[in-house]
Amino acid sequence: MSMKGPREQGPSSHGRVLVIDDDEQIRRLIVRLLGPMGHVMEEASTAEEGLEKLRASPPDLVLLDMQLPVRSGHEVLVEIRADPRTRLIPVVMITGAATQERKLKAIEAGVTDFIGKPFSPEELVARVRALLELKLVTDALEDAEQVIIALARTIDARDRYTFGHSARVSLYAGLLGERLGLERRVLATVRQGALFHDFGKIAIRDAVLLKPAKLTNEEYAEIKRHPTEGRDLLQNMKTLAQAMPVVYHHHERMDGSGYPDGLSGEAIPIAARVTTIADVFDALTTARVYRVALSREESLGIMAEEVRKGWWDGHLLDEFRGVLDALPEDDQRIVRASAGISTAPPTS
């Protein structure tokens, strides 16, 4: 959030406000009302100009006229929500004689609030202040999410053999989830959960995690603690709460022989079953301390065998073949593609 130095009075609910309205008088009025409160005001008279300013430097709040000429306020709203750099900016729609139907459309597109035309100055000032306070909170949350993602990368970075593993698992699992037609919320759990599935390995000692030889029973027992450690580390973080079923259950097996809970069949959350397929596949297709990387076909063959043993969900493995057919075999390209994935929770 941008601050205004000398004129700042209150705690920190000042920010950059972009007004997009074709009516010059309305823009002037809003600037006259909000400027003296310490906000930095910017104006645009068309959708195009507004979007250009939004992209050049995202403001903290947008006041958006619903009825703009050429491209409507609704279209601007949709673009704001589609762009990761602007999707969390509060947008207040200024509505004249808007029909219920158009308001509903705006709500579906993620509008933050409405203000009617004509509006009372006090109402405008109060709404803007409240929304900018809220924006401070979401900014802090976004920062926290970045820190957590950086932390998740360190899990892979600790071991050169597993570098990029979590990002690739998230990419594979997300594509498999899409192919299965999982609903948005579950899909978000898959993507975020896959990215953090081995988070609990932070608590495992290097001597065990990176041991270049066969593990003793005690050491293996220590490794097996990582889903529980992961759950304990993440359970108090609200932004990552949705990842939990995957973090905790990604080592369960269909026949109940997995851990930590020994769940079987459909009692294992679907998001975890999907991630397990991606996790096992990536482990097989990348080199490990104890063996070279296997080819796709070799890996799928081993996994099919393990489906017969009762370990993995065979239907999911069949669908996963379809996912792989559409992906390049070149690992580097997969890593690059997976670097761009988002763990953002769905907005609705």
Ligand SMILES: [Fe+2]
């Ligand atoms: Fe794991």
Ligand SMILES: [Fe+2]
């Ligand atoms: Fe893993």
